[in-house]
Amino acid sequence: MKQLVRNVKIIGTGSYVPEQVYTNAYLETIVPTNDAWIYENVGIKERHIAREDETTSDLAAQAGLNAINDANLTPEDIDLIIVATATADRKAPSTAAIVQHKIKAKNAVAFDITAVCSGFLYATSIGSQYIASGVYNNVLVIGADTFSKITDWTRRDAIFFGDGAGAAVLSSSNVTEGFLAYRLYTYTEDKMFGFTIPGGGAEIPLTKENIDQGLQYFQMDGKAVFESATKVLPEAINQVLEDTGLTVDDIDIMIPHQPSIRILKKTAELVGLPFNKVMHNMERYANTSGATIPILLDECNKSGKIKKGDIVLFAAVGSGWTYGASIIKWG
Numbered sequence: 001m002k003q004l005v006r007n008v009k010i011i012g013t014g015s016y017v018p019e020q021v022y023t024n025a026y027l028e029t030i031v032p033t034n035d036a037w038i039y040e041n042v043g044i045k046e047r048h049i050a051r052e053d054e055t056t057s058d059l060a061a062q063a064g065l066n067a068i069n070d071a072n073l074t075p076e077d078i079d080l081i082i083v084a085t086a087t088a089d090r091k092a093p094s095t096a097a098i099v100q101h102k103i104k105a106k107n108a109v110a111f112d113i114t115a116v117c118s119g120f121l122y123a124t125s126i127g128s129q130y131i132a133s134g135v136y137n138n139v140l141v142i143g144a145d146t147f148s149k150i151t152d153w154t155r156r157d158a159i160f161f162g163d164g165a166g167a168a169v170l171s172s173s174n175v176t177e178g179f180l181a182y183r184l185y186t187y188t189e190d191k192m193f194g195f196t197i198p199g200g201g202a203e204i205p206l207t208k209e210n211i212d213q214g215l216q217y218f219q220m221d222g223k224a225v226f227e228s229a230t231k232v233l234p235e236a237i238n239q240v241l242e243d244t245g246l247t248v249d250d251i252d253i254m255i256p257h258q259p260s261i262r263i264l265k266k267t268a269e270l271v272g273l274p275f276n277k278v279m280h281n282m283e284r285y286a287n288t289s290g291a292t293i294p295i296l297l298d299e300c301n302k303s304g305k306i307k308k309g310d311i312v313l314f315a316a317v318g319s320g321w322t323y324g325a326s327i328i329k330w331g
Contacts, residue, residue: 178329200216
């Protein structure tokens with residue numbers, strides 16, 4: 001079924017990353033890897049890391065305030081806050097509720113969603129439905145993660161992730177601009193646990209024994225991630241192009257999740273999109289999971305890389321596997 005969303009646009013963007021930086025050169029001192037290999041194969045040079053006393057909601061709140069300011073609104077103007085995160089502050093209450101409290105958005109309903117690296121795409125789709133149906137006027141969507149909190153810094157796969165948050169304010173638009181279509185999917189038939197955090201949930205509650213085994217940290221099958229991403233991303237992109245009646249030549253800029261430079265290059269090749277239209281910032285931030293798209297969106301918006309009337313493609317794939325694509329005509 002087509003998931004067409006009309007008359008909803010992004011009126012403000014914001015982002016925030018912690019000050020502390022781990023370079024590849026630093027990781028060479030604690031992880032069995034090297035700078036040249038990381039940059040050549042993954043595309044990362046450095047990543048921002050939260051302080052011990054800095055939480056996901058701290059990053060999310062600052063990114064949210066920046067987006068609200070960019071939209072020329074106040075926190076009290078926000079009707080709904082959706083936080084997409086895989087690294088919530090607590091099991092309860094939601095990180096979104098904590099953000100609502102921190103930014104004093106007293107009129108906003110707040111809840112979290114979990115789709116990992118696809119989270120911002122999923123959350124934007126949900127927020128758009130509320131606006132399109134007339135239930136809410138201004139929705140704050142935030143993607144935020146602190147994967148450093150669930151990283152085993154002695155393992156080779158510690159290189160992939162960084163911490164950060166990005167946000168967008170959604171509001172109603174006229175018929176000539178805004179989101180044109182969404183396609184969201186969940187594919188569980190092949191290695192659905194290729195990326196997982198096994199401990200800490202109802203299946204494996206944390207105990208001293210399984211903490212000693214490192215089950216609180218993420219586990220990743222890099223080959224499975226690459227194979228799944230390069231299979232499903234082109235499918236989602238081609239479908240959303242078909243939904244809108246557009247071709248890949250109509251795309252002015254692509255703002256994707258940042259899994260690795262190899263995945264982005266392969267995806268662009270498979271859909272026929274020139275790579276100079278594919279935006280990336282993983283060299284400076286690594287993979288910030290749910291925050292990747294909104295941080296990159298904010299950078300492109302503030303730097304003028306996105307212009308009024310541009311056709312912008314979003315795409316992401318995450319654990320599970322969750323994936324999808326959307327297209328917006330920038331207003």
